[in-house]
Amino acid sequence: MKKVVLRVFGMTCNDCVSRVRAGLLEREGVLDASVSLKDGTAVVQIDEGVVRPDDLELLPVFKGGRYRAQVRSVE
Amino acid sequence: MNDEYDLVIIGWGAAGFAAAIKASEITSGQARIALIGDGPLGGTCVNFGCVPSKYLIEAAAEAHAGSRHRGVSLARPSVDFRELMNGLREAVAGERTRKYEQVIARYENVELIHGRASFVNDREVVVNGRRISGYNFLVSTGSSPVIPDVPGISEFMTTNNFWNMSEMPSTLVIIGGGAAGLEIGQAMSRLGSEVHIVEPRRLVPPHADPDASSIIARSLQADGVRLHLGFTAARAEDGYLIIKGNGEELRIRADAVLVSAGRTPNVEGLNLDAARVAYGKNGVATSRTMQTSNPRIYAAGDVVAQRFMLETLAAREGAVAAENMYEHLGIEVNELEFPRALFTQPQMASVGTLEDECAGCRSKSVPLESVPRARIAGDTDGLFKVVVDREGRVVGVHVVAPNASEIIVEGAMAVRHGLSLSDIVDQPHVFPTISEGIKLAAQSFSRNVEDMPCCVE
Numbered sequence: 026m027k028k029v030v031l032r033v034f035g036m037t038c039n040d041c042v043s044r045v046r047a048g049l050l051e052r053e054g055v056l057d058a059s060v061s062l063k064d065g066t067a068v069v070q071i072d073e074g075v076v077r078p079d080d081l082e083l084l085p086v087f088k089g090g091r092y093r094a095q096v097r098s099v100e
Numbered sequence: 101m102n103d104e105y106d107l108v109i110i111g112w113g114a115a116g117f118a119a120a121i122k123a124s125e126i127t128s129g130q131a132r133i134a135l136i137g138d139g140p141l142g143g144t145c146v147n148f149g150c151v152p153s154k155y156l157i158e159a160a161a162e163a164h165a166g167s168r169h170r171g172v173s174l175a176r177p178s179v180d181f182r183e184l185m186n187g188l189r190e191a192v193a194g195e196r197t198r199k200y201e202q203v204i205a206r207y208e209n210v211e212l213i214h215g216r217a218s219f220v221n222d223r224e225v226v227v228n229g230r231r232i233s234g235y236n237f238l239v240s241t242g243s244s245p246v247i248p249d250v251p252g253i254s255e256f257m258t259t260n261n262f263w264n265m266s267e268m269p270s271t272l273v274i275i276g277g278g279a280a281g282l283e284i285g286q287a288m289s290r291l292g293s294e295v296h297i298v299e300p301r302r303l304v305p306p307h308a309d310p311d312a313s314s315i316i317a318r319s320l321q322a323d324g325v326r327l328h329l330g331f332t333a334a335r336a337e338d339g340y341l342i343i344k345g346n347g348e349e350l351r352i353r354a355d356a357v358l359v360s361a362g363r364t365p366n367v368e369g370l371n372l373d374a375a376r377v378a379y380g381k382n383g384v385a386t387s388r389t390m391q392t393s394n395p396r397i398y399a400a401g402d403v404v405a406q407r408f409m410l411e412t413l414a415a416r417e418g419a420v421a422a423e424n425m426y427e428h429l430g431i432e433v434n435e436l437e438f439p440r441a442l443f444t445q446p447q448m449a450s451v452g453t454l455e456d457e458c459a460g461c462r463s464k465s466v467p468l469e470s471v472p473r474a475r476i477a478g479d480t481d482g483l484f485k486v487v488v489d490r491e492g493r494v495v496g497v498h499v500v501a502p503n504a505s506e507i508i509v510e511g512a513m514a515v516r517h518g519l520s521l522s523d524i525v526d527q528p529h530v531f532p533t534i535s536e537g538i539k540l541a542a543q544s545f546s547r548n549v550e551d552m553p554c555c556v557e
């Protein structure tokens with residue numbers, strides 16, 4: 026298991042937080058995600074055998090719409 | 101406020117601005133951006149480059165305007181150079197305010213920081229003793245004029261301070277026959293200076309289509325510019341510049357000297373090694389996605405080791421760098437798709453490859469004289485040349501015409517989209533326009549244009 030910290034851009038309300046969290050949890054291999062509106066971050070627990078940290082940046086929730094993500098750290 | 105940014109941009113010219121704005125748009129204004137710069141906001145293009153030079157050229161064209169038609173005569177215009185330069189500086193200040201200062205002020209997420217930046221490590225730069233850390237960086241520090249070593253020369257201008265001039269020099273010697281030297285040289289000659297251009301190579305501008313270059317050289321000479329091709333500036337003494345070449349030595353009176361002998365990327369003083377960014381004297385090495393050897397650090401514009409120094413290329417690269425940071429799409433920039441122009445009269449514009457750079461390519465050209473509109477206008481110095489590869493795709497277009505800089509965009513579309521000759525021939529044009537020249541050049545691969553009546557499809 027790995028802990029990935031994402032910088033998330035484009036969130037403006039609690040609704041955004043739920044959408045980003047749901048978008049992350051949709052992906053197989055994402056075990057848990059906590060999203061902070063105040064910091065513009067998401068802390069994501071992943072099973073690195075199933076999903077790579079960089080794959081998170083390319084999830085549908087971060088494409089097309091208003092949210093964008095960057096992997097900032099992997100532990 | 102802490103000094104931690106999502107993006108730190110070093111250099112606030114075209115590339116830096118484009119990146120700051122694109123990054124803000126993509127992140128809904130949430131990326132915290134430091135835009136660091138030295139000198140006036142907007143960098144080279146607006147302050148010392150495109151804008152003042154095109155202003156001078158426009159003014160000189162008015163001063164030079166004559167009639168080409170029987171029965172029309174124009175009064176000889178007079179030039180108040182001091183007033184002209186005041187107007188030029190006002191225009192520059194106006195553009196800077198409108199397109200840079202006021203624009204960036206609308207972005208609350210972008211902080212402007214005045215000073216020279218230098219990397220401390222790959223996460224931090226220092227500006228006037230202040231440490232600024234960031235996640236992504238963009239190196240967009242532009243380029244500076246190259247100053248050749250000419251013994252005895254004490255006072256000279258570069259394109260950085262040429263625009264501060266108020267007195268028209270009676271003789272102006274320009275060292276370097278590149279785009280800036282030719283444009284400024286022709287304009288100053290038209291305004292009344294005696295202009296000499298000294299260039300070691302035989303072709304002006306260098307790296308251009310040779311047929312196109314010779315038309316430009318002829319046009320400048322016809323305007324009174326003295327072109328010293330094959331000559332180098334050897335030394336200066338008592339208000340004269342001694343130039344050598346072709347086994348000769350000439351003494352030219354020089355009331356003013358403008359050095360425009362090329363530009364070098366601004367990599368000095370950035371301490372790029374500390375950030376593990378690979379670079380050489382030709383600039384910062386990047387992939388086509390504008391990423392440097394350090395994946396979190398990008399570079400864009402004149403500082404990049406690449407062939408062309410263009411405002412449009414700088415801005416595109418800055419925007420693409422920002423897109424690649426936040427969109428993760430790996431968008432690439434192909435500089436050969438960028439059209440470039442020399443704003444002399446006639447203008448010269450090119451896109452893609454030159455004939456002699458491309459093995460197996462074929463080319464055809466038609467003189468501007470073959471284009472009906474040019475004959476009607478009485479302005480026939482020019483040509484259209486099209487270069488195609490083995491598969492018949494258009495890979496280069498070179499134009500000399502009064503409005504070549506506007507017309508070249510059709511060629512740029514052809515090169516960018518890999519169009520064929522028949523795509524160009526089948527494209528309806530307007531009769532009578534100069535732009536029909538590209539169609540004629542494409543037709544000339546399969547028929548003799550001199551045997552064609554007007555408007556042949």
Ligand SMILES: Cc1cc2nc3c(=O)[nH]c(=O)nc-3n(C[C@H](O)[C@H](O)[C@H](O)COP(=O)(O)OP(=O)(O)OC[C@H]3O[C@@H](n4cnc5c(N)ncnc54)[C@H](O)[C@@H]3O)c2cc1C
Nearest residue numbers: 111113114115143144145149216217242401402409410411
């Ligand atoms: C006379 C002339 C005419 C031109 N005409 C045209 C034209 O008609 N069309 C065209 O497309 N192009 C033209 N160009 C070229 C065009 O101006 C440049 O390609 C373009 O401006 C490059 O933009 P840039 O953002 O890369 O660099 P710049 O605009 O040079 O910006 C770089 C900025 O970085 C700053 N800087 C440098 N080092 C540091 C540091 N260590 N820390 C902080 N800041 C730093 C500089 O002071 C500057 O503000 C012309 C150039 C000249 C000189």
